[in-house]
Amino acid sequence: MAETSNPSEIAREVLRRLAMRRTPPTPDNYLALYHEIAGTQVREKFPEQALKSLAAALPRANQEQLRFVRQIENAVGEKSWDGLKTALVDMLVKNSGEPPNWSGLLRDLLTQIETRHGGLTQAKKREALDHVLTASGTAEILYTRLQALLRNWSHATPSDEAPSSIGSVAGETESAALSSPGSPSAGSADLRELMAKLLEDTITILLVDTPDLAAEASEIAQAIRGAQTPVAFDKAVVRLRKLSYRLQYVAEDQAELKTGLLQLLQLIIENISGLVDDQWLHNQIEVVLKLFDQPLNLRRLDDVERRLKEVIYKQSHLKHHLDEAKDRLKALLATFIDRLTDFTASTGDYHDKIETCVSKISQAKDIAELGDVLDEVMRETRGIQINVQRSREELIEMRRRFEEAEAEIARLQSELAEAGEIICHDTLTGALNRKGMDEALDREVGRAQRRGSALSLAMLDIDNFKKLNDTLGHQAGDEALVHLAQVVRETLRPQDVLARYGGEEFVVLMPDTELEDGISVMARLQRALTKRFFLHNNEKLLITFSAGVAELAEQEPPVDGLKRADAAMYLAKRAGKNRVVAA
Numbered sequence: 399m400a401e402t403s404n405p406s407e408i409a410r411e412v413l414r415r416l417a418m419r420r421t422p423p424t425p426d427n428y429l430a431l432y433h434e435i436a437g438t439q440v441r442e443k444f445p446e447q448a449l450k451s452l453a454a455a456l457p458r459a460n461q462e463q464l465r466f467v468r469q470i471e472n473a474v475g476e477k478s479w480d481g482l483k484t485a486l487v488d489m490l491v492k493n494s495g496e497p498p499n500w501s502g503l504l505r506d507l508l509t510q511i512e513t514r515h516g517g518l519t520q521a522k523k524r525e526a527l528d529h530v531l532t533a534s535g536t537a538e539i540l541y542t543r544l545q546a547l548l549r550n551w552s553h554a555t556p557s558d559e560a561p562s563s564i565g566s567v568a569g570e571t572e573s574a575a576l577s578s579p580g581s582p583s584a585g586s587a588d589l590r591e592l593m594a595k596l597l598e599d600t601i602t603i604l605l606v607d608t609p610d611l612a613a614e615a616s617e618i619a620q621a622i623r624g625a626q627t628p629v630a631f632d633k634a635v636v637r638l639r640k641l642s643y644r645l646q647y648v649a650e651d652q653a654e655l656k657t658g659l660l661q662l663l664q665l666i667i668e669n670i671s672g673l674v675d676d677q678w679l680h681n682q683i684e685v686v687l688k689l690f691d692q693p694l695n696l697r698r699l700d701d702v703e704r705r706l707k708e709v710i711y712k713q714s715h716l717k718h719h720l721d722e723a724k725d726r727l728k729a730l731l732a733t734f735i736d737r738l739t740d741f742t743a744s745t746g747d748y749h750d751k752i753e754t755c756v757s758k759i760s761q762a763k764d765i766a767e768l769g770d771v772l773d774e775v776m777r778e779t780r781g782i783q784i785n786v787q788r789s790r791e792e793l794i795e796m797r798r799r800f801e802e803a804e805a806e807i808a809r810l811q812s813e814l815a816e817a818g819e820i821i822c823h824d825t826l827t828g829a830l831n832r833k834g835m836d837e838a839l840d841r842e843v844g845r846a847q848r849r850g851s852a853l854s855l856a857m858l859d860i861d862n863f864k865k866l867n868d869t870l871g872h873q874a875g876d877e878a879l880v881h882l883a884q885v886v887r888e889t890l891r892p893q894d895v896l897a898r899y900g901g902e903e904f905v906v907l908m909p910d911t912e913l914e915d916g917i918s919v920m921a922r923l924q925r926a927l928t929k930r931f932f933l934h935n936n937e938k939l940l941i942t943f944s945a946g947v948a949e950l951a952e953q954e955p956p957v958d959g960l961k962r963a964d965a966a967m968y969l970a971k972r973a974g975k976n977r978v979v980a981a
Contacts (some may be wrong), residue, residue: 411619433435446477466485469484497738503545506548518551523551530543530544590623592618594623602615607652615641622634752775814918828877830895835898839855843956851909853908855949856914856948857899857905860878878939879898879902882904887921911949917978923943927943943976945970946981947966947979947981
C-alpha cells in the first residue's frame with residue numbers, strides 16, 4: 399500500500415497492520431506504528447511521574463535547596479526539558495566554587511593564638527574564639543566569622559613581651575597616652591560628650607532587639623561622660639572595645655536575619671503568584687517582587703506603599719460593583735430556572751389533560767360528546783399557547799438583561815486589571831509615568847524643604863531619535879528607549895528616580911544633590927551609555943542623549959525647575975548634542 403499523509407487513512411492503515419502482525423493494540427505500539435507509516439519522528443514521552451518522585455525525594459534543608467526543588471517542580475509541571483536543564487546548570491554553577499580551606503584557616507588560627515599581641519591575651523583570644531564557635535550557625539557562616547576573627551588578630555600590633563605582661567603593658571601604654579598633654583580622651587570634654595551621645599542616641603536605637611547590649615551602651619556612655627581621670631576613661635574605653643567586638647556579631651546576625659526573611663518573603667510571594675490567575679493581583683505582586691531586585695530604602699518602600707494603597711482602594715471599589723453585577727447575574731439565573739420549572743409543570747399538566755381528552759374521545763358514543771371534548775382541547779391548547787408566548791417574551795427579556803450583566807462584568811474586570819497598571823509605571827520602559835513623576839517630585843520637594851537639603855532635576859532627550867525611528871522603524875525606537883532606561887537605572891544611585899516625561903524625554907530626580915554633583919551624575923550616565931551599545935538586528939548603534947540640569951531653588955515651584963532644566967536641555971541640543979548644560 400502506498401504511504402499517505404492523510405491522518406484518517408494512516409489510522410486505518412495502522413489498525414490493519416496491527417491486526418496483520420498480531421501486535422497488541424497498546425497506545426505505545428499504535429503510536430510507534432503511526433509514526434512509522436507517516437514517516438515522522440517519534441516524540442519522546444516526558445517521564446513526569448518519575449521526575450515528580452525524584453523531586454519529592456530532594457532535600458529542602460536551606461533556601462538554595464528549596465529554590466532548586468521549586469525550579470525542578472516547575473519544569474516538571476510544564477514538561478519542559480529546557481527548564482530541567484536550566485535548573486541543573488544553575489545548581490552546578492552555584493556549587494562549583496572552591497571548597498573552604500579549613501586546614502589553612504585552622505593552622506593560621508593556631509599561629510595567631512600563640513603569637514603575642516599588645517592588648518590581646520591568650521585568654522581573650524580563647525574567649526573570642528569560643529564566642530564565634532557558639533554563635534555561628536551554618537558551616538559557611540562559621541568559616542566567614544573565623545576569617546574575620548583571624549583578620550582582627552593579624553592587624554593587631556605584635557608584642558615581644560611575655561603573655562602575662564600583655565595586659566599591664568597595654569594598660570600602661572593607654573594610660574600614658576591619656577595623660578599626655580595633647581590627649582583628646584583626657585583633655586577634651588567635647589569629644590567625651592560626642593562619644594556618649596553617639597552611644598545613647600544612635601547605638602541604643604540600633605540595639606532595640608538586644609536590650610542587654612543597649613543597657614551596656616548606656617552605661618558606657620555615662621562612664622565616658624563622668625570620666626575625669628585617665629584611669630577612669632581607660633576603663634570606659636576597655637568596655638567600649640568589648641562592646642564594639644560584640645556589636646560586630648550582632649550586625650552580622652541582623653544582616654543574615656534580614657537576608658533570610660527577605661528570601662522567605664520572596665518565596666511566599668512567588669508561590670502566591672503561581673497559585674492565582676487574577677491579573678490585578680499579579681500586578682501588585684510584580685511591584686513587591688521588584689523591591690528584591692535593588693537595595694531597600696525607606697524612600698522606595700514609601701513610594702510602593704502609597705501606590706499600593708491607591709490601587710487597593712480603587713480595586714476594592716471596582717470589586718464591590720463587580721460583586722453586585724455577579725449577584726444580579728445569579729438572580730437572573732435563579733429566575734430563569736424558576737420560570738423553566740413553571741413552564742415544565744404547565745406543559746406536564748397540558749399533556750395530562752390531552753391524554754384525558756384522548757381517553758374521552760375513544761369512549762364517546764355520539765357527536766355531542768365529541769364536541770365537548772374538542773372544546774376542552776381547544777381551551778387547554780389556547781392556554782398553553784398563551785403561557786408559551788409569555789414565557790418566550792420573559793426569556794427574551796431575561797437574555798437581554800443577562801447579556802447586559804455579562805458586559806458589565808467584563809467591563810469591570812477590564813477596569814480592575816487596568817487599575818493594577820497604575821503601579822506598573824510606564825509599560826514600555828518600566829520608568830515612572832507622568833503621574834508617578836508628579837507624586838515623586840512632590841514627595842522629594844517636601845523632604846528637601848524639611849531637611850534643608852538640595853534637590854536637582856535633569857531633563858534628558860535621546861539625540862537624533864526621529865532619524866532613528868524613520869530609518870529603522872518604530873519598533874527599533876521603542877527598543878532604544880528601553881535600552882536607555884535600563885542603562886540609566888543600572889547607573890543611577892539608589893535614591894535617584896527615573897521617570898518618562900513623554901516621547902523620548904526622561905526626567906531624573908536627584909535628592910540631596912547640588913547642581914555640580916547633578917551635572918557629574920549626568921556625565922557619568924553618558925559615559926556608561928557609550929560603553930553599552932544598542933543592538934538592532936545584530937548591528938551595534940551608539941545611543942546618546944542631551945541633558946539639562948537645574949537645582950531647585952528654595953520655595954521654587956517644581957514646574958519652574960523642570961522648565962529651566964528643559965531650556966538647558968535645548969541649549970545642549972543646539973550646542974552639538976551629547977552634552978550636559980546647567981540651567
